[in-house]
Amino acid sequence: MQLKTYFLTSEISPFSETSFLSHFSKNIPIHLQQKDQDIRITSPKYGFISERKFILREVIWLREIPFVFDGKDQMTSAKSAFIPRTRVQVYFLEHLEWFKPLTTLVYKSKNGRILSDNPMRYSFYGIASLATLPHLFWCPDIIICNGWQSSMVPIIYNQLYKEEKFYKGIKTVQVIHSIDECSVFSRKAYEAAGVKVPDNIKGKSINTFEVSSHFSDHIIVFNTPGNNVANKLLKLNGVKANKEKLTIIDLDSIESPDFSAIANEMEIVLKKLSG
Numbered sequence: 001m002q003l004k005t006y007f008l009t010s011e012i013s014p015f016s017e018t019s020f021l022s023h024f025s026k027n028i029p030i031h032l033q034q035k036d037q038d039i040r041i042t043s044p045k046y047g048f049i050s051e052r053k054f055i056l057r058e059v060i061w062l063r064e065i066p067f068v069f070d071g072k073d074q075m076t077s078a079k080s081a082f083i084p085r086t087r088v089q090v091y092f093l094e095h096l097e098w099f100k101p102l103t104t105l106v107y108k109s110k111n112g113r114i115l116s117d118n119p120m121r122y123s124f125y126g127i128a129s130l131a132t133l134p135h136l137f138w139c140p141d142i143i144i145c146n147g148w149q150s151s152m153v154p155i156i157y158n159q160l161y162k163e164e165k166f167y168k169g170i171k172t173v174q175v176i177h178s179i180d181e182c183s184v185f186s187r188k189a190y191e192a193a194g195v196k197v198p199d200n201i202k203g204k205s206i207n208t209f210e211v212s213s214h215f216s217d218h219i220i221v222f223n224t225p226g227n228n229v230a231n232k233l234l235k236l237n238g239v240k241a242n243k244e245k246l247t248i249i250d251l252d253s254i255e256s257p258d259f260s261a262i263a264n265e266m267e268i269v270l271k272k273l274s275g
Helices: 018-035 118-136 153-161 187-193 207-217 229-233 237-241 257-275
Strands: 004-008 036-043 065-069 072-082 089-094 142-146 173-174 184-186 205-207 216-224 246-250
Touching: 004 018, 004 118, 018 036, 018 142, 018 257, 036 118, 036 205, 065 118, 072 118, 072 153, 089 118, 118 153, 118 184, 118 187, 118 205, 142 153, 142 257, 153 187, 153 207, 173 207, 184 187, 184 207, 187 205, 205 207, 207 237, 216 229, 229 246, 246 257
Parallel strands: 004 036, 004 142, 036 089, 142 173, 173 216, 216 246
Antiparallel strands: 065 072, 072 089, 184 205
C-alpha cells in the first residue's frame, strides 16, 4: 500500500532558504516520492516568495480554511506549487499577520536578533497545517514535523484532532536537526493553540522538543559533525523518558549529504511506524 506522508517545514529550497533545513526539505520529499510515497508538503507563504516566479496557483477549495487560535476564529488560505522540475507538491499557507511580513531571514530581525514571537507564529502554523488537511480531501498516514518550527503539531494533533473521524490513526514523527535557543517556547504559545502541557514540565519557558517527545509517535534525530544533537536532547527529562522512540542518524556532512541514503533510513522508520 502506498504510504501517504504529510511533510511540514518552515522553509524549503528554492522558495525560502536560511539553513540546512531548506535543502533537507527539498531533497528528502523528492527521494521519498521516488520510493512511491504519496507526499505533500506544507510551508508558510512568506511575503518574499514570488508567486509569479514559482508559479503559485490559487486553489478554490483552499481559499478559506477556518480554525481557532488564541481564543479567536482565524482563517488561512493556501496556494499550490511544485518544487521546480519535480512533481512534488507544496501548499503554501497564507496569513497577513504571521507570515507575510517576514524577511528572507525568516526567524530573525535585520539586526540578527531572534524574533520574540516565533513560538506564537509556529504555534499558529502547526494548528493551521492540521486544519488544512480536510480541505485537501486527503488524509496522511504519517505527519513529518521538521524542527522546532513544527514541534507543536504532535501535541495539537493528540489533544485536539486525534479523536475526530477524519484524523484517526495518523502517526506523527518529530524530526530534530538542532537544539538551540529557538527551541525554547513560552507557555502562551501552547495556550494559544488550546493545548495543555504535561504537569511534570515546569516553568514559564519550555523546551518544545521535551513536550513533543511525549506526544510524537517517533523521533528522528540528526547528528552532524561536531554537533551531537542526540546527547543534548537526552539531557531533557522528557526526551530521556521517551528515548525508546528515538532513531539517531549520523550525517557525515551538511554541505553535501547523501540525501538518498538519508531517505532510505527514514523510509525504514516510516514503514515500520505505519505498520
